[in-house]
Amino acid sequence: MTPPLFHLAGIRFGYDPSHPVLRGAEFSLAPGERVALTGRNGCGKTTLLHLMLGLLRPQAGSVEAFGAPRRTEAAFRAVRARAGLLFQDSDDQLFCPTVAEDVAFGPLNLGKSRSEAADIVTDTLTMLGLAGFERRITYQLSGGEKRLVALATVLAMAPEALLLDEPCNGLDAGTEDRLITILAGLPQAMVLISHDAAFLDRLAHRRVELRDGRLI
Amino acid sequence: MHIVDGVLSAPVLAGGTVLAVAGIARGLKTLEPDHLPRVAVLSSAFFVASLVHVPVGPTSTHMLLSGLVGLALGWAAFPAIAVALFLQAMVFGFGGLTALGVNIVNMAAPAVLVHYLCRPGLCRAEPAALFGWGLAAGTLAIALSVLMVGLALAASGRAFIPAAELIFVTHLPVMAIEGLLVGAAVVLARQVKPGLFDFTPVAPAWVEAGDD
Amino acid sequence: MIGASVPADSLLDVLDARLRLLAALSFALVVVSSRGFLAPALANAAALVLVVVARLPLDRTLHRLLHVDGFILLALATLPFSTPGDIAFSLGPLAASRQGLAQAGLIALQANAAILALFALVASLETVSLGRALAGLQVSPKLVQLLLMTVRYISVIEREYRSLRLAMKARAFRARSDRHTWRSFGYLFGMLLVRSFDRAERILIAMKCRGFDGRFPVAEHARFNRRDLWCGLGWLAVLGLLIGIDRI
Ligand SMILES: Nc1ncnc2c1ncn2[C@@H]1O[C@H](COP(=O)(O)OP(=O)(O)O)[C@@H](O)[C@H]1O
Ligand SMILES: [Mg+2]
Numbered sequence: 001m002t003p004p005l006f007h008l009a010g011i012r013f014g015y016d017p018s019h020p021v022l023r024g025a026e027f028s029l030a031p032g033e034r035v036a037l038t039g040r041n042g043c044g045k046t047t048l049l050h051l052m053l054g055l056l057r058p059q060a061g062s063v064e065a066f067g068a069p070r071r072t073e074a075a076f077r078a079v080r081a082r083a084g085l086l087f088q089d090s091d092d093q094l095f096c097p098t099v100a101e102d103v104a105f106g107p108l109n110l111g112k113s114r115s116e117a118a119d120i121v122t123d124t125l126t127m128l129g130l131a132g133f134e135r136r137i138t139y140q141l142s143g144g145e146k147r148l149v150a151l152a153t154v155l156a157m158a159p160e161a162l163l164l165d166e167p168c169n170g171l172d173a174g175t176e177d178r179l180i181t182i183l184a185g186l187p188q189a190m191v192l193i194s195h196d197a198a199f200l201d202r203l204a205h206r207r208v209e210l211r212d213g214r215l216i
Numbered sequence: 217m218h219i220v221d222g223v224l225s226a227p228v229l230a231g232g233t234v235l236a237v238a239g240i241a242r243g244l245k246t247l248e249p250d251h252l253p254r255v256a257v258l259s260s261a262f263f264v265a266s267l268v269h270v271p272v273g274p275t276s277t278h279m280l281l282s283g284l285v286g287l288a289l290g291w292a293a294f295p296a297i298a299v300a301l302f303l304q305a306m307v308f309g310f311g312g313l314t315a316l317g318v319n320i321v322n323m324a325a326p327a328v329l330v331h332y333l334c335r336p337g338l339c340r341a342e343p344a345a346l347f348g349w350g351l352a353a354g355t356l357a358i359a360l361s362v363l364m365v366g367l368a369l370a371a372s373g374r375a376f377i378p379a380a381e382l383i384f385v386t387h388l389p390v391m392a393i394e395g396l397l398v399g400a401a402v403v404l405a406r407q408v409k410p411g412l413f414d415f416t417p418v419a420p421a422w423v424e425a426g427d428d
Numbered sequence: 429m430i431g432a433s434v435p436a437d438s439l440l441d442v443l444d445a446r447l448r449l450l451a452a453l454s455f456a457l458v459v460v461s462s463r464g465f466l467a468p469a470l471a472n473a474a475a476l477v478l479v480v481v482a483r484l485p486l487d488r489t490l491h492r493l494l495h496v497d498g499f500i501l502l503a504l505a506t507l508p509f510s511t512p513g514d515i516a517f518s519l520g521p522l523a524a525s526r527q528g529l530a531q532a533g534l535i536a537l538q539a540n541a542a543i544l545a546l547f548a549l550v551a552s553l554e555t556v557s558l559g560r561a562l563a564g565l566q567v568s569p570k571l572v573q574l575l576l577m578t579v580r581y582i583s584v585i586e587r588e589y590r591s592l593r594l595a596m597k598a599r600a601f602r603a604r605s606d607r608h609t610w611r612s613f614g615y616l617f618g619m620l621l622v623r624s625f626d627r628a629e630r631i632l633i634a635m636k637c638r639g640f641d642g643r644f645p646v647a648e649h650a651r652f653n654r655r656d657l658w659c660g661l662g663w664l665a666v667l668g669l670l671i672g673i674d675r676i
Contacts, residue, residue, distance in 0.1 A: 222538030253628035256577035400614025
């Protein structure tokens with residue numbers, strides 16, 4: 001059996017100690033697998049993804065990623081280079097003037113040169129059917145276009161795992177269909193947060209539900 | 217660059233306070249009520265910038281953004297910066313009440329000057345030159361502020377002169393970095409929202425800008 | 429106020445906010461004009477009492493005092509070496525004078541006392557009471573309105589800043605000393621401004637929908653009562669005492 005990409009054990013976390021969000025959550029993500037993560041609003045799904053990348057630190061429990069335990073900021077930095085997070089709100093993710101600059105931001109952080117980054121931008125946008133969007137102003141795109149550009153910024157880093165936080169939130173049926181087709185064609189392991197049964201039916205291999213701070 | 221209470225001499229404090237009051241009055245006189253929310257946005261951005269640490273070699277500096285505030289606001293930079301500095305004193309203990317006037321003048325006067333020196337060029341600039349104007353505005357605003365801090369110190373006592381010189385030298389990298397930041401911010405603003413710097417305290421340009 | 433937790437009900441809350449503002453200002457003026465060490469030292473003790481009475485968390489309040497700008501430390505550190513006088517000690521070719529050391533110590537004491545009193549008397553006010561007090565002291569209503577709006581936007585901008593910064597971190601961004609970093613910070617702030625301006629415009633439209641016509645009603649404030657009068661007189665006595673101690 002191949003080792004899991006992520007393994008979280010006994011995770012406890014609360015933004016404020018008197019209101020724990022996660023109380024002993026266990027979660028594993030195997031290579032190539034697409035897992036649906038469901039649960040009521042505010043049950044802690046986004047929190048779990050942020051814990052996986054070390055954007056938040058658990059108060060108890062362990063995070064193992066890509067075959068090593070991760071505790072320190074330095075250790076998680078390596079995780080963030082290998083697992084991409086699509087934020088629930090694309091406006092939280094996009095901050096550069098043009099699409100090209102935003103997509104190039106991740107590769108530049110990974111140490112790519114400007115010209116390498118430019119090639120990655122073209123390839124990624126083409127793959128997502130966004131060819132010709134390079135010089136468009138991100139801020140002025142529609143909600144659906146912003147979501148696809150945000151996905152491009154993540155894919156440009158060639159991650160081994162994708163953590164997608166409500167990717168089809170607010171998309172129309174046509175754009176959602178396009179997103180499903182794109183995601184179904186990607187080889188990466190994925191965690192999919194969604195409230196959309198049809199979306200999960202078409203993509204997910206298995207489902208876990210977050211309830212009362214545990215995954216079931 | 218907040219001078220604390222107890223450093224400056226009485227004449228410097230009094231002079232700073234008078235100038236600050238005059239500058240704020242001038243800024244408020246031409247400030248349309250419709251512009252208040254935008255001025256408040258810049259004032260809060262100025263406040264928040266002080267929480268942002270940007271690495272400079274082995275140390276770090278926090279951002280000031282006075283050049284950006286000046287470019288956008290002109291004379292209204294006085295009330296905007298005054299409010300932000302007052303809040304910074306209360307929340308973080310930066311500066312103090314007696315030195316508030318001097319601190320306002322040190323930050324706001326260069327911002328206003330930058331508005332008149334750099335904004336005309338900025339508004340006319342080709343995209344390639346835009347960054348340069350932003351860089352000039354950001355750098356100049358900090359350079360002048362540091363100079364004025366030094367003058368305020370030197371005027372309060374000859375013993376402060378070596379400190380004033382040291383402060384200027386140690387702030388050279390800060391000036392350059394602030395320039396780069398303001399340059400990038402201006403480039404973004406022009407591309408994303410071309411009307412951003414077109415409003416002046418006198419003419420409510422944004423009302424028309426909303427139609428196109 | 430922003431960032432600071434609103435303290436529990438304190439004895440100071442019964443006082444007129446205008447009185448608290450004036451008290452902080454007069455205290456700072458008296459403290460910075462003192463010449464000897466005794467008055468500023470006693471002023472620090474008085475300010476600490478105020479901090480306790482205002483029920484500010486002592487540890488966090490004292491912690492905030494440590495956030496002094498580097499350049500102020502530079503100014504204080506050079507003072508002993510640039511002030512002529514009797515040599516206290518020397519570092520290589522540099523000689524520190526007793527007078528310069530005393531001057532630097534005095535400034536530190538004065539700045540400390542003034543800021544502690546500001547924390548206790550003014551920073552512990554609710555924002556709205558502070559605005560009302562400023563208006564009551566004849567500060568321009570436009571400026572007061574600007575202050576209130578700024579306080580409101582600070583939390584919005586700070587929250588947006590934090591979420592964008594988190595998303596940058598998720599994309600393996602690390603603040604370094606290079607142009608990529610500085611450009612990214614510039615974009616980050618430019619984007620914050622653009623978004624906040626748009627939000628400000630929406631807020632203005634909403635205000636207009638609720639009948640805003642460009643004028644701000646001047647808020648009325650509580651009358652200055654007998655208790656305020658006695659406390660004010662007591663404060664003047666404290667200030668008089670500090671001045672007297674400094675003179676002798
Ligand atoms: N930054 C934060 N500070 C405090 N509480 C938060 C923060 N973010 C989320 N929460 C709280 O934590 C809980 C879980 O939030 P979240 O993970 O966003 O839920 P979900 O994504 O499942 O809707 C919610 O009750 C939410 O209110
Ligand atoms: Mg969520």
